[in-house]
Amino acid sequence: MIAEVRRGLVSPLLWVGLLFLFLLVDMRRLQPAFARAFPGVQPEIFDRAGFVELFWSHLLLVGIASSASAMVGVALAVFVTRPVGRDFRTIANIAATIGQTFPPAAVLALAVPALGFGARPTVVALFLYGLLPIVENAIAGIEGVPAAVRDAASGMGMRPWQVLRDVELPLAAPVILAGMRVSVTIAIGTATIGSAVGALTFGTPIFDGLAGNKLPYVIQGAVLVALFAILTDVAFARLARRLDRWR
Amino acid sequence: MIALDRVRKAFDGRVVVDDLSLSVPQGAFCVLLGPSGCGKSTTLRMINRLVPADRGTIRLGGEDVTAVSPEALRRRIGYAIQSTGLFPHWRIADNIATVPRLLGWARERIDARVAELLTLLRLDPATYSAKYPHQLSGGEQQRVGVARALAADPDVLLMDEPFGAIDPITRDALQSEIARIHRATGKTIVFVTHDIEEALRLATVIVILDRGRLVQVGSPIDIVERPESDFVREFVGAQGIGLKLLAVRRVGERMRAGETAEGEPVEEGASLAEALGAMAARRCDRLPVVDRAGRVVGALLLADLVR
Numbered sequence: 031m032i033a034e035v036r037r038g039l040v041s042p043l044l045w046v047g048l049l050f051l052f053l054l055v056d057m058r059r060l061q062p063a064f065a066r067a068f069p070g071v072q073p074e075i076f077d078r079a080g081f082v083e084l085f086w087s088h089l090l091l092v093g094i095a096s097s098a099s100a101m102v103g104v105a106l107a108v109f110v111t112r113p114v115g116r117d118f119r120t121i122a123n124i125a126a127t128i129g130q131t132f133p134p135a136a137v138l139a140l141a142v143p144a145l146g147f148g149a150r151p152t153v154v155a156l157f158l159y160g161l162l163p164i165v166e167n168a169i170a171g172i173e174g175v176p177a178a179v180r181d182a183a184s185g186m187g188m189r190p191w192q193v194l195r196d197v198e199l200p201l202a203a204p205v206i207l208a209g210m211r212v213s214v215t216i217a218i219g220t221a222t223i224g225s226a227v228g229a230l231t232f233g234t235p236i237f238d239g240l241a242g243n244k245l246p247y248v249i250q251g252a253v254l255v256a257l258f259a260i261l262t263d264v265a266f267a268r269l270a271r272r273l274d275r276w277r
Numbered sequence: 278m279i280a281l282d283r284v285r286k287a288f289d290g291r292v293v294v295d296d297l298s299l300s301v302p303q304g305a306f307c308v309l310l311g312p313s314g315c316g317k318s319t320t321l322r323m324i325n326r327l328v329p330a331d332r333g334t335i336r337l338g339g340e341d342v343t344a345v346s347p348e349a350l351r352r353r354i355g356y357a358i359q360s361t362g363l364f365p366h367w368r369i370a371d372n373i374a375t376v377p378r379l380l381g382w383a384r385e386r387i388d389a390r391v392a393e394l395l396t397l398l399r400l401d402p403a404t405y406s407a408k409y410p411h412q413l414s415g416g417e418q419q420r421v422g423v424a425r426a427l428a429a430d431p432d433v434l435l436m437d438e439p440f441g442a443i444d445p446i447t448r449d450a451l452q453s454e455i456a457r458i459h460r461a462t463g464k465t466i467v468f469v470t471h472d473i474e475e476a477l478r479l480a481t482v483i484v485i486l487d488r489g490r491l492v493q494v495g496s497p498i499d500i501v502e503r504p505e506s507d508f509v510r511e512f513v514g515a516q517g518i519g520l521k522l523l524a525v526r527r528v529g530e531r532m533r534a535g536e537t538a539e540g541e542p543v544e545e546g547a548s549l550a551e552a553l554g555a556m557a558a559r560r561c562d563r564l565p566v567v568d569r570a571g572r573v574v575g576a577l578l579l580a581d582l583v584r
Contacts, residue, residue, distance in 0.1 A: 182362025185327055185435075186376050186425070187352035200366050276366045276409050 043264045050257040054081050057250060064246045076235040076247040081254065087230035088258070091149055091221050095156030096214045102157075103164030103213075104206060108194065111172045122165060130162035134220050138227050152224030152231075159220055160213040167209025171202030203273050211266035218259040222251070232258065278303040278465045279324060279433065284333035286319055286489075293319050295489040297333070301467060301482065303432075306459050308480035309469045312512070316489040317469045321435050324467065325354045337433065352376055355426035355434035355464075359441045361418045363410040369395075369421055370406040376429040394424040398454065416447035423455065427462075436468045440475070452478055473513055477501065477524050478548075485509055497525040523549040528566055528577055531584060536576040538563040545574060549582055 038044060053060075057075050064074035103126070109115040110122045134155040141151035175198050183193045199206075222233025232255040239247030279301040286294040294316040301307045309317040322328040324335055326347045335342045342350055363372050370391045377387045392402040398420040410418055419439060426434055436455075440448045456479055459466055470476055476483050477497045485493045485500065485508075493505045501521050504510040513521060529545035542565040543552050555564060562579035 176360070176362075178358060178360040178362040179364060180362075181327070182356065182358060183364070185325060185351060185356040185358070185362075187348045187350075187379055188375075189348050192379075197364060201364075277411065 043261070043268065046257060046261050046264065050254070050261055053250075053254055053257070054085055057081055068244075068246050071244050071246055074246055076238065076250050078238060079230060079234060081232075081250075084230055084232055084234060084251075085254070085258070087149075088218070088221055088232050088255075091152055091224060091229060091231060092156065092214065092217045095153045095221075096160055096210070096217050098153075098157045099160035099164055099213055099217075100210055103161050103209070104168045106165050107168030107172060107206075108199075111169060111198075112190075119169070123169070126162040126165040129158040132158065134159050135223055135226070138223065142227050147228040149224070149229045151227055152221065152229040155224070156217045156221055160217045163212040163216070164206070164209045167212075168202065168206045171205030171209075172198050174205060175201045204270060207266065207270050207273060211263060211270070214266070215259050215263050218262060219255060222255055231255075278305070278338060279307075279467065280336045281320070281323075282334045282336070284320070284323060284330050284335060286316075286323060286328060286331050293489050294323070294330075297486075297489070297491055299484060299491065299494070301465060303465055304463045306456075306466045306468065306479055306481045308476040308483050309467065309486060310473065310476045310480075310483055310512075311471065311486035313471060314488075315486040317471075317486050318437055320486070321437055321467055321469050324433075325351050325356060325435055327351075348379075352379055352429065353431055353433075355428075355431040357419075357422045357426040357434070357436045357439045359438040361410070361422040363418055363421060363425070365410050367409075368406065369400075369408050369410065369413070370402075372410065372421060373425045373428050375425055380429055382429075390428060391424075394427055397427075397458065398424045400424075414447075415443050416451060419443055419447075419451060420454070423451075423458075427458070432465060434464050434466045436466065438470055439468075441470070441472075448475075455479065473521070474524065477521060485512065487512075501525050520550060523553055523582065528552050531581040532566045532575040532577045533581070534575040537573060538565045538576040540564060542567040542573065543577065544569065552577055553579075553582055 061074045064071070068074070106122050106126075110119040137155035137158060138151050141154050145151045145154065179197060179201070180193065183197045184190075188196065221229075221231050222236055225231050225233035225237045232251045235247040235251035236255075239245060239249075239251065279299075281297055281299040284294060284297045285292065293314075297316075297320060299320075309320055311317050319328055323330045324337070324342065326342055337350075337354075364375075370388075373391045373394055374387045377390060382390075391406065395402040395405055400417065400420055405413070405417075405421075410421070413421065422439065423436075426436070439455075440451050443451065452475060455466075455468075458464075459479075468479060477500075480497055483493075483495060483497055483500050484491060487508055493500065493509050495503070500509065501513055501518065504513055526549045527545065528543055528547050528549060528551075531549065532545065540559060540561060541555070543555055545566050545568055552564060556562060556579055564577050565573050566575045566577050568574050
C-alpha cells in the first residue's frame with residue numbers, strides 16, 4: 031500500500047498531469063509573470079479562445095485522426111501478412127511512406143480546396159501522416175511471431191482467424207502499441223499546424239502570437255502542446271508495461 | 278491406423294516425398310528416421326495436412342484425411358514440435374488447454390484434464406499451472422508441449438523431433454517418459470528424428486527415408502541386424518554397430534533364469550547396453566535381474582552379452 035502510494039508520487043504522469051491541468055484551467059495566475067517578462071503585450075494571456083476549449087478541440091482532432099490511422103494501419107498490416115495479401119506488402123509500405131514523407135503542410139494546402147477550412151483537412155493530414163509508424167510496426171510485430179508458435183497454433187486446429195486473434199495480434203501488441211505511441215505523439219505536435227487553416231488547437235495561440243508579434247501566446251501554446259504530448263507518451267509507456275506482463 | 282498410399286509432395290518442382298506408401302498399425306511407435314532433407318518432417322506434416330499432399334491418399338482410421346476440414350482433423354491429432362511452439366503469452370494451464378477449449382469442453386473438465394496431464398508429465402500442477410513458458414527450463418517446456426499434444430486424448434500423436442533441442446540428460450529422461458506414456462496409453466505415435474539412438478530406443482517400427490523415398494521398414498532389431506542397403510548400414514553406423522546391437526536387445530532375452538547374483542539389480546526390460554554400463558560402473562561381471570514388480574527372476578553374466 032505504502033509502496034503503491036510512493037510509486038504514484040514519483041510517477042511523472044501525476045506531476046506532469048497536474049502542471050498541465052493547472053495551466054489549462056488557470057493560466058491567468060501567470061499574468062504578472064508574463065507582464066514582467068514581456069512588457070507591452072496586451073493582454074498577457076491569450077484570450078481569443080479558452081485553453082480548455084482549445085484542448086478539447088485538439089484532442090478530438092488527434093483522437094479521430096489517430097484512431098483512423100490505427101484501424102486502417104493495423105488492418106493493412108494484417109492484410110499484407112495473410113497469404114492472399116502477401117503480394118501487396120511492398121505497395122502498402124510505399125504508400126505509407128509517401129504519406130509520411132509528404133509534408134502535412136502540403137497536404138493541408140491540397141486538402142483545403144476539396145474539404146474547406148478548419149478541422150476536416152487537418153484530420154486528413156494527420157491521418158495520412160500517422161499511418162506509416164503504425165503500418166510498419168504492425169507488420170514487424172506480426173512477422174516477429176515465431177514460426178514455431180504459428181505452426182503449433184495451426185497444427186492444433188486453430189482456424190486462421192483464431193491464430194490471428196489469439197496468437198498473432200496479442201504477441202504483436204507491444205510492437206503495434208509502440209507504433210501507435212510514435213504516431214499519436216507526432217500527431218499531437220503536428221496538429222498545431224491545423225490552426226493555419228482555421229482548426230482550433232494549441233497551435234491557435236502560436237499562430238496568433240507569430241502573426242501579431244506576441245511571444246507570450248507562442249510560449250503558452252507551445253508549453254501546453256508539449257505537456258500534452260509528454261503526458262500521452264507516458265500514458266502509452268504505462269500501457270505498454272501492462273501488455274508486456276507475460277514476458 | 279494410419280495408411281499412406283503413393284503419397285508425393287514437391288516444393289517448387291523439387292520432389293521431397295516420392296511415391297511413399299506406409300502403414301502404421303494401431304498402437305505402434307513409428308519413428309521416421311533419416312538425414313535432414315529426407316522428407317520425414319514433410320511426411321509427418323502431410324498426415325495432419327499442415328502440408329497438403331500433391332498426390333496419393335492418407336487415411337486415418339480408414340477415413341481419408343481430406344474428408345473433414347483441416348481444423349477438425351488436427352483437433353483429433355496430437356502435435357508436438359522441436360521448439361515446443363508454446364504460446365508465450367499464455368500460462369502453462371492455458372497452453373495445455375488449447376485443444377480442449379477449441380473443442381468447447383466445460384471448464385471443470387478442462388481444469389481436471391490439465392491437472393491430470395501435468396501430473397502425468399511429472400510437473401506439480403500447483404507449481405506450474407500459473408507460470409508462463411519463459412519461466413520454465415527447456416526440458417520442462419517440452420514436457421508441457423507433450424502434455425498439450427495429449428490434452429484432448431487423441432488416438433494419434435505426431436511428434437517432430439520433440440527432443441532435438443534438449444541437453445542429453447534431460448532428453449534421456451523425456452525419452453523414458455514418452456516410452457512410459459506410450460506403454461500406458463497405447464496411443465499410435467509417429468515420431469520424426471535424425472537420431473538413430475533415439476529411434477532404436479523408442480520405436481516399435483522404424484521407417485528409414487532417403488531423399489523422399491522409403492528405404493527400409495522394420496523393428497529396431499531388423500534395422501540393426503539386417504540392413505537392406507549400404508545406405509541403411511551406413512546410417513545405422515558401421516562403427517558403433519556392436520553397441521547398437523546391445524541397445525536393441527533386452528536383458529530378459531539373455532539372462533539365466535533361476536540364478537541369482539549379488540548387488541543392485543537391473544530390470545529385465547532394460548537394454549543389454551544399460552546392463553553393460555552398470556557392470557562397467559560397478560566393476561562386476563554379474564548382475565541380478567528383476568521383473569517389473571521387483572522380484573528377482575534371474576542373473577545376467579558379462580559373457581551372456583556376447584553370446
